[in-house]
Amino acid sequence: MKVNVKVWRQAGPKTTGEFKHYAVDGILPEMSLLEMLDALNEQLTKNDEEPIAFDSDCREGICGACGMMVDGMAHGPRRKCTTCELRMRHFPDGATITIEPFRAKGFPVVKDLVVDRSAFDRIIAAGGYVSVNTGSAPDANAILIPKDIAEKAMDSAACIGCGACVAACPNASAVLFVGAKITQFSLLPQGQAERDRRALRMIAQMDKEGFGNCSNHAECEAACPKGISISNIAKMRTEYMHASRVQEKHGD
Amino acid sequence: MVKVAEETILDARIPEGPIESKWSNHKNHINLVSPANKRKYTVIVVGTGLAGGSAAASLAELGYNVLNFCIQDTPRRAHSVAAQGGINAAKNYQNDGDSVWRLFYDTVKGGDFRSREANVYRxxxxxxxxxDQCAAQGVPFAREYGGTLANRSFGGAQVSRTFYARGQTGQQLLLGCYTALMRQVDAGRVKLFSRREMLDLVLVDGRARGIVCRNLITGEIESYAGDAVLLATGGYSTAFFLSTNAVNSNVTAAWRCHKRGALFANPCYTQIHPTCIPLAGESQSKLTLMSESLRNDGRVWVPKKKGDARAPRDIPAEERDYYLERIYPAFGNLVPRDIASRAAKRMCDSGFGVGRSGYAVYLDFASAIDRLGRETVRERYGNLFDMYHEITDENPYETPMRIYPAPHYTMGGLWVDYNLMSTIPGLHVLGEANFSDHGANRLGASALMQGLADGYFVIPYTLGDYLASSRVLNDKVTTDHPAFKASVAAVAEQTRRLVGSGGKRTVHQFHWELGRILWDHVGMSRNEKGLQQAISEIRGLREEFWKDVKVGGKDADFNKNLEFAGRVADFMELGELLALDALHRKESCGGHFREEYQSPRAKRCATTKTSAMSARGNGQAIRPSLSSTRNTSSSTTSISHSAAISKVKQ
Incomplete structure (x- = not known):
């Protein structure tokens, strides 16, 4: 296969970027999009040009490091698929593929296709945990969790933190990411003690990071490589409403 | 020039007494740091996977100041995230006869009796x-309808003791410890340094007092001082180029410590995982693991006829060879990983392999789907099936998976004593980066267990002992110390040398070449001639690397080629050590299979068509007959011996 790649090049956070065109030959259908970029980078290195910077690590769809807009879609056109899992057989021979970084105020560009997603870490640090020091846990079977509840919590916990939801949202909102974590803990008995505080603090931090609001486009669910449902957003809203009312009544 | 160090016996400092009470006695007698004093210490933790993340969080909870470093953009992406199948624990929730002793025994036996038994018992x-800890953190483990925890079975065990969260157990456990870590970041007790690569260890008066790392965004060489250094930087399977490890996994941090004097133990104990998606082409960047848990319900087979090109579904049952069930009836498809891997290689080498390359065997779920129904199979393995489908374009519900072994885990690593301290005072090594718990072969679902045990429950005790007894507080050092300056200068010099090298071949080409040598001669099957050839080829390749590598770009910039160049340079040195260790170890054990040194029994098993027995495949061979004192001392001797021979001075 031969493909043409139209890719965003940007030297650093403060410089302006532009699209550049490259042709890559000898691509096999079973290669992933990232392996195609590897091949292009080999070509660029040999020609004394600077390779394209992009993040990737596990290359099996679980670490969440990779993520780019492929033909205008976060992680590309396949449903429930990360960029590293996206195979070239889904593109016609001779295709022109447009590749850009995730674009959101909360994710400033570092270089080329690499963005800074540390805002997600700060949101988790604001309350996306259960406060339990090492060594103070009761026996794991002391607290029973019905199978369907555990399964639902797992559905929400499957988030890989890639940020595709933010990139796909016209408002660059992070509510699917935040909602999934809040939902996971609100379902589990272990998450009850800090339930209200968690919702208030995580959402406050999300707003502080410059992510937009949700206006029900549901693009996030469509882009999510792990198929996280937008019902997590609805759950987040009820949690937030409840927590706000408790706060009004009792103070912080 | 490689110099083999004089044989020295290292003191593993294994506590006295019967194996069952060593850890309790030890905890009762080691030194403590009082709560008021903990805040005076700074601990550097390199790595944020299960071992590093859990250590950083737990030490911060105790009150230490923690500086935590990772190469990823966030701690949540450390490669522990990719572990699929599960984590072992001797809970005996299934009432099937499990116990601490049995888990200990299975782990030691799985490691072909090369583990340090005192560590494994602990x-x-x-x-x-x-x-308990993970459940309390909100890790959504699989549950039964009544709400109790569910278990599955894993290779090398005859009890069901593996806890899991679908096929994403590593991810969920990592997120548990990542959230605990972020809670400490929020509390101000952990300072997080992401996108940093450790490039040197700084010693002051012979003790580990800091690290030098490269900021992967700006390219700046930074240094950090502390009172102890904890290394939790994972394994080195990516030396093989193609492995199941993440593309950024590397040996650099551990190797640079080795070059500063930390001994390496058992480098040739590498695990080749039996169930990976076979190589599709030369452009492939990594191999994808299909969890071993699949062998619970999947049946491994090849056609009985060599080169049978029929579609798998067209081959009738009587023309299939379910070779694992045939050769190892007690364990069947759940034999330990090394045995399953070599059996697959044997089948393919003798012409029974399937797929385009002939280097694959089938893993078939048809009978599981008949027995359990498609829905149950989907519930158990759905995400793995989807992953396989996405990669290969074949639907495993309809046609059997094709699998082949791939480098996956390295049992060897930096030598540590019972307190997890390396031969450099103050440098502690946790998780896959150390050598102690898995011997010559690691059983499934025990890597997550070891990483978390080291981080949550071992180092919080043993580090206190070091800090209190070494009196490091009396001589605080800062990065103004000449040792830091010298190390920064040396690291910057190497970086400049790599960037400035005006060769012709890319880093990728060199890495591919090294991987080919290692896979061919230091892979699943090894012999003297091949190992000697590997050593000479690696030496040649290393020379060429420094003459002819092409890196490009700038050192003060985000530069992936430069990152990889430094790692490949280290793999070139490690690769030689790997081969040297394999050559020196004149025996077959676990992941180290020397063709010349097989026991008559194992040989019979390798060639037999009908035998039901094997040295390790026969369940009846399990006899709890280890004598703790004898084995403790003998494992100490053999381990220190291998550590000593493994020291390379360049």
Whole structure:
């Protein structure tokens, strides 16, 4: 296969970027999009040009490091698929593929296709945990969790933190990411003690990071490589409403 | 020039007494740091996977100041995230006869009796606490309808003791410890340094007092001082180029410590995982693991006829060879990983392999789907099936998976004593980066267990002992110390040398070449001639690397080629050590299979068509007959011996 790649090049956070065109030959259908970029980078290195910077690590769809807009879609056109899992057989021979970084105020560009997603870490640090020091846990079977509840919590916990939801949202909102974590803990008995505080603090931090609001486009669910449902957003809203009312009544 | 160090016996400092009470006695007698004093210490933790993340969080909870470093953009992406199948614990929730002793015994036996038994017993004792801790953090483990925890079976065990969260157990456990870590970041007790690569260890007066790392965004060489250094930087399977490890996994941090004097133990104990998606082409960047848990319900087979090109579904049952069930009836498809891997290689080498390359065997779920129904199979393995489908374009519900072994885990690593301290005072090594718990072969679902045991429940005790007894507080050092300046200068010099090298071949080409040598001669099957050839080829390749590598770009910039160049340079040195260790170890054990040194029994098993027995494949061979004192001392001797021979001075 031969493909043409139209890719965003940007030297650093403060410089302006532009699209550049490259042709890559000898691509096999079973290669992933990232392996195609590897091949292009080999070509660029040999020609004394600077390779394209992009993040990737596990290359099996679980670490969440990779993520780019492929033909205008976060992680590309396949449903429930990360960029590293996206195979070239889904593109016609001779295709022109447009590749850009995730674009959101909360994710400033570092270089080329690499963005800074540390805002997600700060949101988790604001309350996306259960406060339990090492060594103070009761026996794991002391607290029973019905199978369907555990399964639902797992559905929400499957988030890989890639940020595709933010990139796909016209408002660059992070509510699917935040909602999934809040939902996971609100379902589990272990998450009850800090339930209200968690919702208030995580959402406050999300707003502080410059992510937009949700206006029900549901693009996030469509882009999510792990198929996280937008019902997590609805759950987040009820949690937030409840927590706000408790706060009004009792103070912080 | 490689110099083999004089044989020295290292003191593993294994506590006295019967194996069952070593850890309790040790905890009762080691030094403590009082709560008021903990805040005076700074601990550097390199790595944020299960071992590093859990250590950083737990030490911060105790009150230490922690500086935590990772190469990823966030701690949540450390490669522990990719572990699929599960985590062992001796809970005996299934009432099937499990116990601390049995988990200990299975782990030691799985490691072909090359593990340090005192460490493994402790690991086994701590296994239950790990499950409790993770459940309390909100890890959504699989549950039964009544709400109790569910278990599955894994290779090398005859009890069901593996806890899991679908096929994403590593991810969920990592997120548990990542959230605990972020809670400490929020509390101000952990300072997080992401996108940093450790490039040197700084010693002051012979003790580990800091690290030098490269900021992967700006390219700046930074240094950090502390009172102890904890290394939790994972394994080195990516030396093989193609492995199941993440593309950024590397040996650099551990190797640079080795070059500063930390001894390496058992480098040739590498695990080749039996169930990976076979190589599709030369452009492939990594191999994808299909969890071993699939062998619970999948049946491994090849056609009985060589080169049978029929579609798998067209081959009738009587023309299939379910070779694992045939050769190892007691364990069937759940034999330990090394045995399953070599059996697959044997089948393919003798012409029974399937797929385009002939280097694959089938893993078939048809009978599981008949027995359990498609829905149950989907519930158990759905995400793995989807992953396989996405990669290969074949639907495993309809046609059997094709699998082949791939480098996956490295049992060897930096030598540590019972307190997890390396031969450099103050440098502690946790998780896959150390060598102690898995011997010559690691059983499934025990890597997560070891990483978390080391981080949550071992180092919080043993580090205190070091800090209190070494009196490091009396001589605080800062990065103004000449040792830091010298190390920064040396690291910057190497970086400049790599960037400035005006060769012709890319880093990728060199890495591919090294991987080919290692896979061919230091892979699943090894012999003297091949190992000698590997050593000479690696030496040649290393020389060429420094003459002819092409890196490009700038050093003060985000530069992936430069990152990889430094790692490949280290793999070139490690690769030689790997081969040297394999050559020196004149025996077959676990992941180290020397063709010349097979026991008559193992040989019979390798060639037999009908035998039901094997040295390790026969369940009846399990006899709890280890004598703790004898084995403790003998494992100490053999381990220190291998550590000593493994020291390379360049």
């Amino acid at each position: 690991l086994s004792e701590l296994s239950s606490n790990i499950i």
